[in-house]
Amino acid sequence: xxxxxxxxxxxxxxxxxxxxxxxxxxxxxxxxxxxxxxxxxxxxxxxxxxxxxxxxxxxxxxxxxxxxxxxxxxxxxxxxxxxxxxxxxxxxxxxxxxxxxxxxxxxxxxx
Amino acid sequence: xxxxxxxxxxxxxxxxxxxxxxxxxxxxxxxxxxxxxxxxxxxxxxxxxxxxxxxxxxxxxxxxxxxxxxxxxxxxxxxxxxxxxxxxxxxxxxxxxxxxxxxxxxxxxxxxxx
Numbered sequence: 001x002x003x004x005x006x007x008x009x010x011x012x013x014x015x016x017x018x019x020x021x022x023x024x025x026x027x028x029x030x031x032x033x034x035x036x037x038x039x040x041x042x043x044x045x046x047x048x049x050x051x052x053x054x055x056x057x058x059x060x061x062x063x064x065x066x067x068x069x070x071x072x073x074x075x076x077x078x079x080x081x082x083x084x085x086x087x088x089x090x091x092x093x094x095x096x097x098x099x100x101x102x103x104x105x106x107x108x109x110x111x
Numbered sequence: 112x113x114x115x116x117x118x119x120x121x122x123x124x125x126x127x128x129x130x131x132x133x134x135x136x137x138x139x140x141x142x143x144x145x146x147x148x149x150x151x152x153x154x155x156x157x158x159x160x161x162x163x164x165x166x167x168x169x170x171x172x173x174x175x176x177x178x179x180x181x182x183x184x185x186x187x188x189x190x191x192x193x194x195x196x197x198x199x200x201x202x203x204x205x206x207x208x209x210x211x212x213x214x215x216x217x218x219x220x221x222x223x224x225x
Contacts, residue, residue: 004153031211042115042201042216043154050210088153090214097142097161097212098169103153 003027003093006102013079014110021105023089025070030092032072033099034063037086046074046087076107084109113137117202117217124192124224132187132220134202142205142212143185144169145177147198148219154201160185161207192224 005024035043047056052067060077090101118133144159156169160179176188203214
């Protein structure tokens, strides 16, 4: 959806390096969701953020929501090959439970 | 728990043929939806349903029909397939609680229309 812009489109990092993926909405966010997709597979839920300033972590992945900027960031610390895949942000930007998604960020981790 | 089950995983159609992609969930989720995923475009919502007997259109509904006769099943019908419908299709379901809509996705169905 053009209503959700993800950057960068793709990323190659050396194993052990940190990285950040951004998701910016052109409209008010009613909820922001991060998913991971391995090549050729379905999407796996990572985290959900609902309130401005909210921050959640799972293992080495941290997501933050800046409600004023209508933006969320996903930060991976000390990347590993298992982090490789496509990261997608999804958001309810219209209310009514219609989730729209960004185009995704392809992450490759070099060993 | 099987979660969300999609069939078939792969399908090749000729232009003009019709087919149904099946989706079933065993989690008693009230919300179900269909997305298509195309390179560089992410996931786009086709149709969704907030309960049995209730369906609504998403971003790209043209060429697709849905129905929700039971809580468990949400089939997606292509009435007259076109090459533009070549895509990977994902079905997803969720509970709707406190404004949250955490989707559980199926493994996807890859459709090629020749």
